[in-house]
Amino acid sequence: MKAIQTFIDHYNYFITIFLMVAGLYVVIARGNMVKKLIGLSIFQTSVYLLYIAPGKIIGGTAPIIDPAFKVYSNPLPHVLILTAIVVGVATLALGLALVVRINEAYGTIEEDEIFRQDGGK
Amino acid sequence: MNSIWPQLPALQIVIPLLGAVLVAFLRRGSLAFLVTLAVSWLMPFISAALLWQTMTTGPISYHLGGWPPPIGIEYRIDVLGGFVLLLVSGVSAFMIPFARQSVEREIHPSKHAWFYCMYLLCFTGLLGITVTGDAFNAFVFLEISSLATYTMIALGHDRRALLAAFQYLIIGTIGATFYVIGVGFLYLITGTLNLADLATRLIPAAVENPPAVYAALAFITVGISLKLALFPLHTWLPNAYAYAPSFVTVFLSATATKVAIYLLVRYFFSVFGVAIDFRALPVTEIMIALSLAAMFIASIVAVYETNVKRMLAYSSVAQIGYITLGIGLANQAGLTGGLTHLFNHAIMKAALFLAIGAVVYRIGSCKLDDLSGIGRKMPFTMIAFAIAGFGLIGTPGTAGFISKWYLALGALDHGWWFLVALIVVSSMIAVVYVGRVLEVVWFRPTGPNLKDAKDPPFLMMMPIIAFAVATVYFGFDTRLTAGISETVAKTLIGGMR
Amino acid sequence: MSAMFSPETLVWLAVAIPLAAALLIPVFHREPNVRETVTLTAAVLLFLTVVSLLAPLLGGARPEVAGIRIATGLSLSLKVEPLGMLFALIASGLWIVNSIYSIGYMRGNDEPRQTGYYICFAVAIASTMGIAFAKNLFTLFLFYEALTISTYPLVTHKRTPEAFRSGRIYLGLLLGTSMLLFLPAIIATWAIAGTLDFTPGGILAGKTGTGVTAVLLALYAFGIGKAALMPLHFWLPAAMVAPTPVSALLHAVAVVKAGVFAILKIVVMIFGIDNLASLGQSTWLTIVAGTTVLAASLVALRQDNLKKRLAYSTVSQLSYVILGVAILAPISAVGAAMHIAAHAVSKITLFFAAGSIYTAAHKSEISELDGIGRRMPWTMGAFTIGALSMIGIPPTAGFLGKWFMLTGAMQTANWIALGVIVVSTVLNAAYFLPIVFRAFFREPPMTSRPHGEAPLPIVIALTATAAGTILLFFCSGIALQLSNLMIAR
Incomplete structure (x- = not known):
């Protein structure tokens, strides 16, 4: 009973952990480069959640100063994650660009196939 | 102003x-x-x-x-x-x-x-x-x-x-x-x-x-x-x-x-x-173990590389091992050695990779077999390579020796004699991989692919020489490298719990 | 020179002069005569510099150059002390003779790459001076390595596959032992004593137990590969592929001498003779050195190649010095120092003679030397004097060192050392005298082509060193004085 209660209280963390592990698994297990990048994005998304979730203060409101409210949510995580999302998008874009170039050069985006073409290196 | x-x-x-x-x-x-x-x-x-x-x-x-x-x-x-x-x-x-x-x-x-x-x-x-x-x-x-x-x-x-x-x-x-x-x-x-x-x-x-x-x-x-x-x-x-x-x-x-x-x-x-209490955690031990693995395994892999750039890359992994070893030692002399090597390795590797870059510029290859006898065609480049190579080994009179000396002192402060021995032995592997290149470039007969090879243009040559000279210079004047590292190490170690 | 410069200036000049020569020589790449003049001038200047340091030294001064502090425990500094002075005198004196000889030999044999040869030679001499005047172990180590590296191009001078094979052994063994054994020993010494300075009476006295002392002594004895203690001797015969003047440099002037010199200096001024004697940790060194003396002599007996035989003779003679050290009586340490000097002049004479025969008659095997003494009387006369000195027969220099060592062995009742010296003397005679006999008393073969003496510079050089061998016996005053000063506190 207690375990379930812990789970429900911290469900956001479990989602984070699930996304993190799932993303990492895809990156490692898939040979297709686009799928690898998708996995990487899921992995990064988990971090966004990790930061954002604790920023919400229960009962708090949007952080715009007004005498009517005493409790505000923490705005800083949102700002940080906005930056992180930008970084993530840039990484994804660059990764996809590289995949396009790799496809032009090798005619495939499967890692095994590319290794075979380069003689095992 | x-x-x-x-x-x-x-x-x-x-x-x-x-x-x-x-x-x-x-x-x-x-x-x-x-x-x-x-x-x-x-x-x-x-x-x-x-x-x-x-x-x-x-x-x-x-x-x-x-x-x-x-x-x-x-x-x-x-x-x-x-x-x-x-x-x-x-x-x-x-x-x-x-x-x-x-x-x-x-x-x-x-x-x-x-x-x-x-x-x-x-x-x-x-x-x-x-x-x-x-x-x-x-x-x-x-x-x-x-x-x-x-x-x-x-x-x-x-x-x-x-x-x-x-x-x-x-x-x-x-x-x-x-x-x-x-x-x-x-x-x-x-x-x-x-x-x-x-x-x-x-x-x-x-x-x-x-x-x-x-x-x-x-x-x-x-x-x-x-x-x-x-x-x-x-x-x-x-x-x-x-x-x-x-x-x-x-x-x-x-x-x-x-x-x-x-x-x-x-x-x-x-x-x-x-x-x-950082020292109570096994972090430093893990760092030392991984550093030693880097120093030995990466060096040995470097010995068997036939592409000089890749060889130097593996050597970099090994040399990073020396730096992290200094961090893992986590004492005054060891950290000084690590930070000094941070500086010295940058200089020496710059000289080595620049020299190989000049070779690529001239002959378009950095395979060891293509480089036979190139020392006679590109003497200054290859002399610089040799000097920096000696630095990598840690020959006294080069910057590399200074860092390894401090690392050895750091190991001694812990009373770890075996570590001193391992630092010395791993340097000998560097002798092998550097020596292999030196032998090919200086003592093999010049290959037919090197007909037009010569030292690179002035602008490219100057940096190579500068870093080679620096390798020797910082082997004697250590105020900038070890001197500052010592100050830093004292502050950092002193600030620890 | 002493009038013009202070002793302190002279000390660093001793390293700077050959280095300056090394920089000047390539400038005159296309004018061999100027180039050789530079070498000779530098050699004479260096000798004068070293000689003018003698007076202040004997007067009790110990001029030094406060060097650069490089790192914790490491500084690059020079200091003149008696033993180093003796070594510097030998090396700088023999550089003059060797340069004269080199000119004759390199030109007589049309050797290629002569400019490179003279540059490396000058750098090697500069390193030797650094070793001789090193104030501390680090400085000694630095110049020791510099000597190894600068002589490598000389050993591989011929650039043949065989030369490279030998060169690889040379470099691998000398660098390997110094990095793997010598350097850790230095680090250990620093950790134990807190200093690396050479100090009369030693810096380790009372700081190490028997076990640590024995390990350290072993690290030094084998780490200094240049001393060619068995089983680390094989680089020396391998290096015989080099031209003869290089062999002379290796065997007489610098390299192996630097090795035994370093061991002698370390025993006297790092361990301290009394300290070692009280700990009683040198019996094994006596045995190793004694074995090397005898085994190398036996191998020499079987060599037909003249230079190979000389090489094994060197291995054996070097261990005499180590033996003299290992006896641990002050008088035998004096003997060891004297033997460094005696062996230097005698062995260089022998090598000059071997090179002279190769230049004039193109012969390198002992079995070809029948009757050669009649055609080359100067060469073989000098060879005979050198051989007598190696055996230790008065009135040659070799006698003195052996005499002191024997005295020391008697004093300490070291019967192993005593026996080794006696037996090896017989062996020395057995491998040198047949050559002399063959050269003078056998008929020359009919088939051999006629030839005369070697070129004049060669003859001058070898006559000078042969004369020096005898002179050192009669005028051993300065050498003895320096050797005695070495053990004085």
């Missing part, structure tokens, strides 16, 4: 950043190079001024936008930061003349301006990591430099460069994300991102919530170790160094890994070392 002086920390970042934007708009390769050159030659002066300031008046705190820390982002430079800044900007300033002709030979003309843009961005990122006193800001700079690095590696003319860049992108992003996760934990338990503030707030938090601190330590260590290519997280490095354009290899080997090591030292000694 007086009004500029306090703004130097910001200028250190802003000038190369604006330079990158300017270069992107210029579009002409030669103009882009001139701007890059001007920026690169300006930076060491700022770094030197900052270092001098930290040594005379103590750490510099610069409040970005006038917001005081811990609310605003703080640029904080202490002696260690100034030292690394000077290393990065100084090494770049010395090597940049090499870029012009090397880039012209290896990269398509339409991409020259973009290349210099990426170079300056990467440069900005590296300086930024060193300057910033904010954990999340460091992540942003880390990614700026990393994204630029992936692009530059992909510009290599071999198609395998694309693959190397992609693999590095995956691993590098995982590393950076691990770092952010670690920082996230720290933020959750302390509510601050300012490194100095973190250290103080961690002290109560560590008592309250040790698992979170340990998890943060683990994530940050692994994340940064991926970037600095700590064995066995080094797998991205050999291919990236081997297939990147020559100049990129020189730049990365001399600066990028060094800045990552700086970040690790920062976390180990200025954050976690202050907040928790």
